[in-house]
Amino acid sequence: MPNYTYRGITLSIPENDSEYKGYFEAAGEGRLVVKKCADCGLLRGEPGPACPWCTSINWEWQQVSGKGTIYSYQVVAHTVIPSFRDLTPFAIVLVELDEQRGEPTEFDGLRITGNLVDGDFNMEKEENVGIGKRVEAVFQPVEEGFMLPQWKLVDEPDQGFTWSHNVPES
C-alpha cells in the first residue's frame, strides 16, 4: 500500500508491513479483520506476528462482526496535534469486540481503538460516550482504497459494566 494522508498526517503502510497492511487493506473494503492463529485457533486483538497464547507464527486474517462494547475511553479536550484542534472535545474509545470476550482468561478480549463518530463521521457528542455502550465498526473514507475503521453507537442495551463521566457545562 502507498502512503495516505489523513488530517495532515502521513500514514506509511509499506508492502513489508506484515502487521498492519492486511488490516488496512480489509478496512479499505469495509471489512474489520483480526489475526487468527492457524495452529491454536485463537484470535488476537493486536495484529502481531505471533500468537501470544501458543507462539505460532502461522496466522490468517479473519473477518469479525464489527460489533462490540466500549471498554474504556478518553475525551480529548486539548490535543497536541494541530489538525485535530477543530474537533475537540472528541472521544477516543477502546472497543472490546464480541468475539472471544473473556477468553482465554477472564480479563482478555480483542480491543481496538477508534473515534466514536456519528452516521456522518462527525465526532459523537461527549455526553453519549460511556463504558458499556454498544457500538459497531464503520469505515470512514479517506482516500481511494483507504478507509479508517471508526465506531458508531448502535441502538442496543448497554452491556456489562457501565459508567460515564459528568460532562462539564460549556
Added chain:
Amino acid sequence: MAGNPRDKYCIVGVGETEYSRASGRTTRALGAEAIRNAMNDAGLTPDDVDGMLSYHGGDSTPSTSIQYDLGIRPNFYMDCSGGGSSTEALVGLAIGAIEAGMCDVVAIFRSMNGYSSVRIGGTGARASAPIGGLDLMKRPYGLISAVQQFSYTFTRHMAEYGVKSEDLAAIKVAHSNHASNNPKALMKHRVTVDDVMNSRWIIRPVAHLLDCCLETDNATCVIVTSAERAKDLKHKPIYIKGVQGRGTKPGGDFHYQHGPITRVAGHYVGPRVFDLAGVKHDDVDITGCYDAFTYTVLLQFEDYGWCEKGEGKDYVTSGIINLGGKRPNNLSGGHLCEGYTHGMNMVIENVRQLRGTVDDYCPGALEGDHTFDYAEGGCRQVQDAKISMNMGWGTPAVGSSLIMGNVLS
C-alpha cells in the same frame, strides 16, 4: 534469585542543572554540567569515573561526546533507549557492570530539552511527523501524548473504583507544598484542590492541566560505586538495598488487550524489590512515586501495596504523603512541580533526604542543620529518614523500583 548485592553498592554523588523552560544550550552542555556537579558532590575526579550510562528517546547526547567534554575515559558505557522507570533500572545495570568487573564508578545521566526542543508532551514537529507500524492504530484517532497512552487505564480505574478529580488533585497539592520549600523547583507556588479542578481540561475525565507534569529543560545525574569505594568519599554513603526493573505486566505495549487493565507493573515489580531489599512497607520512611500525572501516583501506590486495590484515593488524601505525614512522597515536588526528568530527580531527592542535607531554605541546610518547620518557604527535610523507596513508571505496563537506606541492614 542468584546473588543479592544488598548494601554492597551505593549512590555517592548526585547532581543536576537548573530546571527551566529555556536552557538556551544543548543537551550535551546540560549533560556535562549535571555529571560535573555529581562528581563534585561525590568528591570524585574524571579519572575516578570509568563507567557511563544514559537513557534517552532520541533527544539526548551520547556518553562518548560528554566523555570528551569532561575528560572521562569509560571502561564501560551504554546509551540506552528508554524513558520513565529507566533511572532505577540503570542503577541495577550499573551494579551489574561493576560486579562483572567492567568498571568501578558509573555516572548515570539523563539530559533533555524537554520543553524548548523535543517537547515531552508531543507538541510541535512530533505531532505531525509521518507514522507507521503500531502508531497506525492510534495516531489517526488523535491518540498521541503520554497521558493519552495511559488514559484507558486511568478512565477504567476511575470508573471501577470511584476515584474523583478531587482525589487526584490532592496529589498535586502535596507535591506543590513540598516544592514550595525547594529553591530549584520550576513551579514553587502552593496550589489548592480548587486550583487543580479549575485548571483547563486536557483529557476527560482523568487529567486537568495541573494533573500533568511540567515539560522541562534539564539534565540529571547519579553516581554509583561499591560500598568499599564509597568509604573515602565526601558524603555518608546511601546504600542500594534493592533494585528491580524495568519489569512489565503481560502484553507490554498492548497491555490493554490483557487484564486487568487497571493493574500496573508495580504489581509485579513490588514483591521482588521488597524481597531483595529485605524491608517491609512499614520500614519505608519516604517514597518517590513517578508523577508524570497525578493518576500514575495513585495507581502505583495501590499496586506496590501501600493500600488495597481501589483505596489509592484514600491513601493520597489521608495526609500520609504530605511533608509531616507518615510517609511523604516526592519531597522535591517531583515531576508535577520541580521538573520533569524521566524519574531521576526523585532518586536524587531521596539520596539527599537520606543524607539529611536537603537543599531547602534552612540557612544551614547543606550542613544538615534543619528547622523542620515545613511552612511555605522553609524546611523540607524529613527527620531521621532511614529508608526510601522509588517507584518509576514507564507506562501502565512498565515500571522499576529502587529501595535505598543510610544504614546497613
